[in-house]
Amino acid sequence: MGTYQIGDVExxxxxxxxxxxxWEKEVPLLQVRKDLGGRRVYNSRDIRILLRLKYLIYERHFTLEGARDELLRELTGPGQDLRAELDALRSQLLDLYSIVTQRTTQIDEPLQSPE
Known part of the structure; x- marks a missing residue:
């Protein structure tokens, strides 16, 4: 499972x-940790919640409070098996995204000439 800093999530x-x-303050489902340097570290679960939260707010036009309540209902309501499968798939996709981003960054770095 990958971890992401706030710039990556942005x-x-x-x-x-x-x-x-x-959103972190207002949605207790998010459990963002901080590393030893005090920087926020997001895991795949946090990203999934944030993606859903963004969808509910920007696409479905929920208020933040309404989106928070909807997330809570979704996480505790019926249909958990399907949601668990979708969450696993999302987690795999986020891990792949992290790998691709890291490799793209490595490719974009200028070649260093040996000194």
Whole structure:
């Protein structure tokens, strides 16, 4: 399972960091940790919740409170088996995204000439 810093999540979700930090405060389902340097570290579960939250707010026009309640209902309601399978698939896709991003970054780095 990959971990992501706030800049990675910003690019992935196309949501500003201050919005992500606000959502963290208002949605207790998010359990973002901080590393030893005090930087936020998101895991695949956090990303899945944030993706769903963004969809509910921007596409379905929920308020943040309504989206939070909907997320809670979805996570505890019927149909958990299908949701678990979808969550596993999303997790795999996020891990692949992380690998591709890292490799793309390595490719984009200029070649160093030996000194």
């Amino acid at each position: 690019r992935l979700l196309q949501v500003k960091a201050h919005v992500l930090r606000y």
